[in-house]
């Protein structure tokens with residue numbers, strides 16, 4: 001496996017993903033972490049960093065067990081660090097070094113550049129530059145503006161590049177990483193979804209043995225894939241609980257439950273809709289609503305898990321981005337229980353031992369693993385849906401009537417996206433019920449009814465997002481259907497705000 005030492009670059013996770021796309025397993029660790037053993041790795045990659053090697057706060061890793069001993073690739077800050085600390089000179093650059101550049105003076109005899117040609121486009125993002133190299137270092141590529149765009153250290157399997165091979169704009173970035181990892185470091189490309197399933201199932205059997213495990217299913221991709229993996233490993237000893245909080249999409253509780261049963265999972269559906277609605281009555285503050293939904297979920301889940309005897313483990317669908325420690329973090333890994341669930345005293349089920357079969361993989365890998373286990377493509381391609389559900393899409397206080405209205409509107413919108421073949425072009429979509437009444441006319445009568453906002457965004461991770469340019473014809477058809485079919489709604493608007501500065505949800 002491959003060790004990626006993180007110096008805090010925004011691109012570090014991308015390095016891990018690119019390596020895994022080559023079917024090679026990689027792990028990210030903070031450069032100053034003590035929680036890994038260098039001897040477990042066959043290659044090391046040093047990431048970029050927002051710091052300057054000349055700054056006082058500059059990350060200062062001890063590479064004595066790595067450099068010259070294990071194949072090493074320095075990227076950006078990593079490249080500058082390897083030059084600066086071994087006798088080279090790094091200084092502020094005086095030309096533009098952000099964005100597109102092209103490789104020149106390429107030493108094509110280097111294995112690192114196998115299959116890569118002079119002129120190949122690379123992506124730069126740095127303000128310091130390597131002015132001179134130590135004497136046993138050899139420049140192997142430049143760009144228009146950067147002399148030392150790539151170098152090697154003579155007599156070692158140590159290479160360094162100023163550009164970022166992990167971003168897609170570096171056209172041959174994947175080829176370069178493959179050259180380094182496979183041709184130079186000799187790693188095998190064996191880490192596939194099938195092999196992940198095989199090793200994970202074996203590890204789960206080993207860890208859990210004959211004990212019972214309880215898992216909360218949400219209908220989402222992560223908890224479903226985690227459940228199917230556990231089901232493969234321990235079968236009937238996996239007890240899944242699927243709670244209807246009354247804020248799910250129209251008919252979702254019944255249809256998802258049916259789908260789970262069809263997959264052979266041992267699932268108990270708990271319809272707690274009334275309990276949630278009762279507790280939510282009169283609350284209109286968004287964070288207040290989230291807290292109530294989180295608390296009631298815990299109460300319901302705790303009640304249900306008490307009905308099971310001798311449960312030893314709690315399974316969670318935690319994925320790698322929730323686990324990776326960031327360089328600036330002082331404490332341990334980020335909490336694995338989402339904060340909106342973590343209110344009040346610790347309920348009994350949270351005292352169970354935790355199993356997290358997906359904690360080392362990214363979202364797109366979760367989908368690939370799900371696919372390799374035969375999970376329905378439609379289920380795997382579902383849009384993300386917030387835990388508090390329609391509760392944060394009904395602005396202001398929540399009533400059963402408002403939930404019904406929004407479920408109808410949402411179903412018309414989502415089914416329309418599917419019918420028009422637009423669903424998979426959208427990262428997330430939904431409707432918001434606004435706390436505004438506006439005037440309309442229906443027949444001879446004036447109406448004074450609700451307004452709904454439709455939202456569809458494209459995004460990669462939900463951190464930034466832009467609205468989707470849906471066809472006017474589609475919006476027209478959807479608006480007509482909503483106003484003609486959903487009693488109480490007389491106006492439809494489409495949200496054209498990007499995130500930032502807006503957010504995806506309205507609350």
Ligand code: XMP
Pocket residue numbers: 290340384385386387388428462463499502503504505506507
């Ligand atoms: P925002 O509105 O912050 O949403 O742009 C980003 C992503 O997070 C989801 N979201 C939530 N998910 N509990 C959740 O589990 C929440 O309280 C919550 N609030 C927002 C949102 O749907 C989007 O995918």
